Amino acid sequence: LTTGSPQFQSEALPTEKEKEKEEGLESRPATAQSTPTPPTQLSDTEDYAGLETTSLLQHGDTVLHFVPNITFGHPVVESLRKQLGQEPFFDMHMMVAKPEQWVKPMAVAGANQYTFHLEATDNPGALIKDIRENGMKVGLAIKPGTTVEQLAPWANQIDMALVMTVEPGFGGQKFMEDMMPKVNLNAKLYYTFPSLDIEVDGGVGPDTIHKCAEAGANMIVSGSAIMKSADPRSVINLLRNVCSEAAQKRCLDR
Numbered sequence: 177l178t179t180g181s182p183q184f185q186s187e188a189l190p191t192e193k194e195k196e197k198e199e200g201l202e203s204r205p206a207t208a209q210s211t212p213t214p215p216t217q218l219s220d221t222e223d224y225a226g227l228e229t230t231s232l233l234q235h236g237d238t239v240l241h242f243v244p245n246i247t248f249g250h251p252v253v254e255s256l257r258k259q260l261g262q263e264p265f266f267d268m269h270m271m272v273a274k275p276e277q278w279v280k281p282m283a284v285a286g287a288n289q290y291t292f293h294l295e296a297t298d299n300p301g302a303l304i305k306d307i308r309e310n311g312m313k314v315g316l317a318i319k320p321g322t323t324v325e326q327l328a329p330w331a332n333q334i335d336m337a338l339v340m341t342v343e344p345g346f347g348g349q350k351f352m353e354d355m356m357p358k359v360n361l362n363a364k365l366y367y368t369f370p371s372l373d374i375e376v377d378g379g380v381g382p383d384t385i386h387k388c389a390e391a392g393a394n395m396i397v398s399g400s401a402i403m404k405s406a407d408p409r410s411v412i413n414l415l416r417n418v419c420s421e422a423a424q425k426r427c428l429d430r
């Protein structure tokens with residue numbers, strides 16, 4: 177679940193609620209371990225969110241990811257967990273200014289992984305420790321202007337490295353192909369840390385998935401490409417298959 181804004185706003189739930197009503201709310205489950213999950217339209221009621229999401233989930237769809245720059249609080253997560261059961265893996269992509277303050281509420285609400293932005297904290301080590309102590313996996317995200325060298329010192333302590341392929345905040349932006357060397361560098365970390373997932377987020381769909389998969393991404397966030405498709409399930413399957421094939425090829429090449 178992505179929550180927050182490109183400016184890493186940390187508050188504004190009431191205001192965002194109002195915006196939510198005005199603009200409608202988009203949610204987009206993404207991927208885990210090469211398994212893209214489906215997006216959905218989310219209304220301003222939590223119950224509807226759960227129902228719509230359920231209708232697109234299938235076995236292996238494990239991550240939920242919500243956009244745009246509207247804050248999804250832990251009550252929404254709690255509601256989804258109740259409605260979807262224990263199986264779906266909830267990765268919380270926290271685009272917020274003070275990621276420290278939401279660790280416990282998100283854990284209690286039923287999050288499985290807490291992904292924060294390296295740019296948003298002065299003390300990644302303490303945050304990682306806190307996330308672990310709250311029983312969640314750790315994801316670390318970097319914006320386009322942040323280097324893999326800045327992320328790498330934390331690679332041995334995290335479960336997932338997220339390379340943003342757009343400036344965070346809005347769906348429907350153009351995929352930044354020049355981020356692929358960063359994905360590839362992250363993928364090389366995999367040889368030292370084989371359980372590290374590499375995620376891409378932004379502008380990923382049938383036209384761009386091959387580049388991501390070849391660069392080494394195994395977790396895919398895809399919004400508009402799925403949402404705007406007449407056949408969301410086929411797009412999801414395509415994304416999944418391209419990632420799986422690339423992963424198999426990497427294994428054979430090793």
Ligand SMILES: O=C(CO)[C@H](O)[C@H](O)COP(=O)(O)O
Binds near residue numbers: 243346377378379399
């Ligand atoms: O996190 C996001 C932006 O911050 C979006 O999830 C991301 O942009 C995916 O949307 P789209 O596939 O439409 O680009």
